[in-house]
Amino acid sequence: MYEIKILPSAQKDLDSLEKNIFERIKTKIIQLKENPRLPGAIKLTAEEGYRIRIGDYRILYRLDDKEQKIYLYRVKHRKEAYR
Numbered sequence: 001m002y003e004i005k006i007l008p009s010a011q012k013d014l015d016s017l018e019k020n021i022f023e024r025i026k027t028k029i030i031q032l033k034e035n036p037r038l039p040g041a042i043k044l045t046a047e048e049g050y051r052i053r054i055g056d057y058r059i060l061y062r063l064d065d066k067e068q069k070i071y072l073y074r075v076k077h078r079k080e081a082y083r
Contacts, residue, residue, distance in 0.1 A: 002036050002068045004029060013075040021057065025075060028054050036063050036070050049073070051081070 006014070014022060031038060032052075041050045049062040058081040060074040074081060 002033050002063075002070050004033060004070045004072065007071060007073045010072040010075050017057075017075070021055075025054055025057060025059065028052060028059060029072065032061070032070055036061075053078075057081075 014025070017025065028038075037050070038052060041052050043050055044060070049060055051061075052059045056078050058074070058076055058078055059072065060076075060081060062071045062073065063069075064071070
């Protein structure tokens with residue numbers, strides 16, 4: 001099982017979300033602990049990491065398979081996620 005580390009930038013993003021969107025994203029983040037490469041997770045090409053789509057929002061994260069850690073670094077609306 002992987003350990004999830006939420007970086008300050010991702011925490012700020014999560015804090016600014018509406019409650020119903022936050023709950024959907026929280027559910028998906030919890031699922032990452034069991035399988036960090038969930039169906040639908042796409043490896044990023046422009047930078048190191050993965051993304052998961054939840055409606056119009058994206059969770060961006062990096063994996064450390066050696067230490068079994070997931071680093072969440074962004075949770076943004078799709079218009080802003082890759083800037």
